[in-house]
Amino acid sequence: MVVFRMAGQTLLAPLEQIAEVLTIPAQVTRVPGTKSWVLGVANNRGTLLPIYDVDGCLTGTPSRRTALERVLVVRQEELPFGVLVGGPVGIHHCQATMAVRVSPNAYGALSPLLDGGYLRGAERLPVVNLARLRDLPQFGSAAA
Numbered sequence: 001m002v003v004f005r006m007a008g009q010t011l012l013a014p015l016e017q018i019a020e021v022l023t024i025p026a027q028v029t030r031v032p033g034t035k036s037w038v039l040g041v042a043n044n045r046g047t048l049l050p051i052y053d054v055d056g057c058l059t060g061t062p063s064r065r066t067a068l069e070r071v072l073v074v075r076q077e078e079l080p081f082g083v084l085v086g087g088p089v090g091i092h093h094c095q096a097t098m099a100v101r102v103s104p105n106a107y108g109a110l111s112p113l114l115d116g117g118y119l120r121g122a123e124r125l126p127v128v129n130l131a132r133l134r135d136l137p138q139f140g141s142a143a144a
Contacts, residue, residue: 001094001118001127004072005086007058007110012092012118012127019073019080021089025051036062038142039084049073051082057138058109074130083130092125094118102126112136 001012002021025042028051037056041048051071056062063069068087073080098118104111112135113128133139 001092002072003090003092003125004070006083007055007108009107009110010123010125011110012094012125013072013130014127015091017075017130019075022071022073022082024069024071024084034142042082044073047080049080049082051084052133052139053084054133055084072130076131083133092118092120100124
């Protein structure tokens with residue numbers, strides 16, 4: 001699992017959902033007529049990569065810019081997309097014996113993305129399905 005921070009939470013995402021982890025591209029072109037949490041598009045090895053600030057979308061508060069922020073490129077059948085996440089980004093090796101239930105109510109706007117959780121030490125980390133972001137009503141309303 002990939003470990004990262006989003007919407008004030010430490011989260012896990014299955015490695016097969018993530019195509020790659022990028023530093024924030026030097027050139028991200030804003031798309032006119034979109035909300036502020038749509039950071040824009042960047043050229044990622046010849047492919048246009050839309051990049052979203054999910055914190056800004058879900059909580060209304062833009063991500064705090066730090067040197068540890070990264071872009072997770074979410075793998076999907078159509079065009080991949082990037083989500084801005086807090087760091088440090090790492091890998092957590094999970095085993096079936098580490099699986100735990102997490103209460104979706106504790107994660108607010110992230111709850112529709114949850115797929116269980118795993119222990120990391122004494123900490124319960126929820127697993128999110130980032131591809132489900134596109135199904136959230138607020139994510140679908142990117143036009144300003």
